[in-house]
Amino acid sequence: MKKGTLCYIFHKALRSRFVSILFVNIILVLLFSLKIVQAQENLPEDTYLYSNTVYFAVFCLCLVILCILAIIFILRLKHTSEKKVKEASLELRHITNSIHAGFVNFNLEHNYEIIYASNGYYDIVGYSKEEMQQELENSVTTLIFPDDLDKFAALKDDFENGEYIQKEIRMKTKSGNIIWILLNGNYIEDKNGSHTVSAVLIDITESKLMQERLLLEEERYRVAAEISNDILFEYEIDEDLMTFADKYKELYGRVPVIPHFSDLKTNAEIMIHPEDMGYFPSIAGHCEAVKR
Structure with a gap:
């Protein structure tokens, strides 16, 4: 039996009622034997020795019985603790194997x-x-x-x-x-x-692999934007956010990310040439309709 197990069992035993009852019984047996011996001091010597021997034997028998009960209790406590440890180990193994x-x-x-x-x-x-x-x-x-x-x-x-x-x-x-x-x-x-x-x-x-494919697509998008004279863009409908390629900033000197793109009054003056102003309302209206 391991030292840690003995310490655990002893600690549990001290906290249990059984050990308290055991100590109380031992004290009562000792007191009872002492009273018997004192009460027999006036008896004849042969009777006294015989009675003293009998009661001493009874006392020893009581101690043996109590010790046996203590051993049974400790063994049962050890079996219970080992069973709990085994169950916990099996449950942990089941969890690790099931995930x-x-x-x-x-x-x-x-x-x-x-x-x-x-x-x-x-x-x-x-x-x-x-x-x-x-x-x-x-x-x-x-x-x-x-x-x-x-x-x-x-x-x-x-x-x-x-x-x-x-x-x-x-x-x-x-x-x-x-x-x-x-x-x-x-x-x-x-x-x-x-x-x-x-x-x-x-x-x-x-x-x-998905992350690598995404990085590869982004790199292709960047290369395509650099070698092309066209300005690539991406419009996020739900956010109403227009994002142009870096070439937009290179050509026009403006920020390539435009929030609230369908807002006609805000973006018309910035982006649209007066001669082409008639096309923008229909484009912005289409974006707004798709968004809804």
Whole structure:
């Protein structure tokens, strides 16, 4: 039995009524025996010795019974506490396995060895627990994309107990695909002084690819605007916001973002040549109609 378990059981026992009742019974037995001995001091010696021996034996028997009851109580309390710990552990494991992400706890000192990983983690990387142990030394770093190893290794240098971690890293799965992972977790220093990290890993590959596609489209838009003599624009109907390309500012020296674009009185004098003024009301009216 571990020292921590004994301390916990002793603490619980002190707070329970059973120990109080036990002590009270011991005191009553002692007082009762003392009274008996005092009451028999005037008896003949043989009778006194015999009675004293009998009552001493009864006293010892009472102590033995009380000790047995105490042991039963402690064992029952230990069984109850271990059952609660086991149930809590199973519930935590069920939660970590049911979420659509991976949970991993790994050591920072011993080659980033995995202490525990949920089913979700193994689903993300494509390896089973046995394959990780036999083929990849059960190390987290064996799956990290080489260009991100420095970023991952910095976890050891940045260790601060309880500090929150959030990093985006790339990992290589069993199928050979490179995936983006968002790592959210905390540094933990256990009772033995070991430095570990407990983290949730979320596959953000789709969102990263979407972000890259968006950046690519923005770059194409910028290049097209630079090489064209036309002025590209974007009109946000709900906001009534007109945004021109940078070439607008280059040609006209005006701010390329115009709020309340359909406001005829405000924008007509700024933007429209008097000879073309007749076209603007219909354009502005069309924008206003689409907005409604």
